[in-house]
Amino acid sequence: MNIINSLTQSISRALKELYAIEQAPDGIVLQDTRREFSGDYTLVVFPYVKQARKSPEAVAAEIGAYVQSNLDLVSGYNVIKGFLNFEVADSYWLQFVAGGAADTSFGLKSTDPEAAPVVVEYSSPNTNKPLHLGHIRNNLLGWSVSQLLAAAGANVKKVNLVNDRGIHICKSMLAWLRYGNGETPESTGIKGDHLVGKYYVEFDKHYKAEVKQLMESGVEEEQAKKDAPLMVEAQQMLKHWEDGDPEVRALWERMNGWVYAGFDETYRRLGVGFDKVYYESNTYLLGKELVQKGLDMGVLFRKDDGSVWCDLTADGLDQKLLLRRDGTSVYMTQDLGTALLRHNDFGAERLIYVVGNEQDYHFKVLKLILGKLGFSWADKVYHLSYGMVELPNGKMKSREGTVVDADDLIDEMEQTAAEMSREHGKNDELSADEQQHLYHILALGALKYFILKVDPTKNMLFNPAESIDFNGNTGPFIQYTHARIRSIVRKAEEGRATLDFSKISLNDKERAVVKILHALPATIQAAAEAYSPAMVANYAYDLAKAYNSFYQDTPILREEDAVTKEFRVALCQFVANALKNTMNILGIEVPERM
């Protein structure tokens, strides 16, 4: 049994027997004893002193004595003010290592494929331009949270909702017709999504010129923006698209096809994927029936001009439009529809949307309206709201050319990784292909770790010039630690035997590593509850750091005592497995050598 559960149960009994305090074991919080004090786990007794009617020192001493006499695994305790520090017997740690070292899935729960799934939507790109740094955070988070929830036992389904229709795509299409000269990804060698993005920019350029011209001839800015011939034509094209005009549809399919090929390539390089892909062109009409239902139920109302609204003023919000006066739907209408579709498709236990915090308001409203429409599962909708990625000079702005392109960034990372590897690496015997693969996983390890180690809810700063490092608290640091361990374990592989570790005594560095390993399952559980890959990333770093410190001044293969040596090799193996599993949750591969 887990020592922490044993402790909290024993403490719970102690509180009851000594002071008649009813405190369930779950409610008792143990924290890791701070380094400067001796002990492994600490109970803060202040919350109980009032009821116990004794001094903090007395309460701590009495609980300590009770627990030690009732739990063999507690080898001692000490009291400092109101802090009761428990010492756990080495025998417990040794048994833990003996049992877990060879468990390649340590810390990971198995999933029941029959369980109601947790559906995670992420990525959800527009098809008019390539992916950039903001999308990278979204994709890495979406993938990692999916891995994390799966590691905590959830049956995860990853979905993508591609925004493949709308005025923005028509802009690219129109510009391509006008100025494209029949260019294709094949004819130009330009990746499909970038080619389409190029024409989106091209549209904007010519459109701006038209607006400027109109304004110079005396038209108001707002009117000019509506009247510019290119905009009028794009609107017409959208209408033709909605009417199913074969020519427009054919062009749309062709250009979207280029974009999908480009996206697939970027997804592949990022190492992310989906169980199901939805297309907005199939779902954008959904939701209208829901609006009708809402009208019938009386939770929505129609204004004189025919538009339909939901009144949320009672919830402290405004009125929200759900159907335009021409009867067409808006974003919210579609999202109501797709939520229902997804709920029906999966019978989901939870519907998670990985979407930036700029849409906090949207999701608040979405949940409210779903509730008003009578869907009991409205509270299963969870908006995983993440912070913006900022650049040193503020937000990314395509007009100012400050957008960090996803493909460019990966390219640069791979180049840097290659340079670093040639400088430091021990991979001369690798083939050219293997080296390329290594550079790739190091590059992505650095990038992914850099982004995922930050609390998802917080905005983060990304400095392209100097942000990504390969030393210190980085992905490659952890990858390096893994490679180094694997090197040791490979060398130790001959003549390994299962020996009885029970006579060993642990040194401080060993104990520190074992305690961190011991905390892995609880860490994954807590991280999953918080939807925070950052907690996993920080864990992996703590473990690697503690291991490196242990490694530095403790002989392993050089150790002469066979049992101690075998124990240390087992500990190495254990750490390697834990690093591999935690990095895998982050979507990061760990190499055998680097």
Add this chain to the structure above:
RNA sequence: GGCUCCUUAGCUCAACUGAAUAGAGCAUCUGACUACGGAUCAGAAGGUUGCAGGUUUGAAUCCUGCAGGAGUCACCA
């Protein structure tokens, strides 16, 4: 302007639901290569946790006010 979120070392980030002297990395300085892999390790220096109050035995964490920043408040998505 209304609402929401944020502000921790020079910089980038930690600190689980309030707990002991607020921790890492980068940058700076000093040590460790006769190596189980130095992409490492050991150490130094660096803080009035934006400011002012309050609650509490105890506050970076909870409450109020203020300052600064971000987001949002579309018949865009």
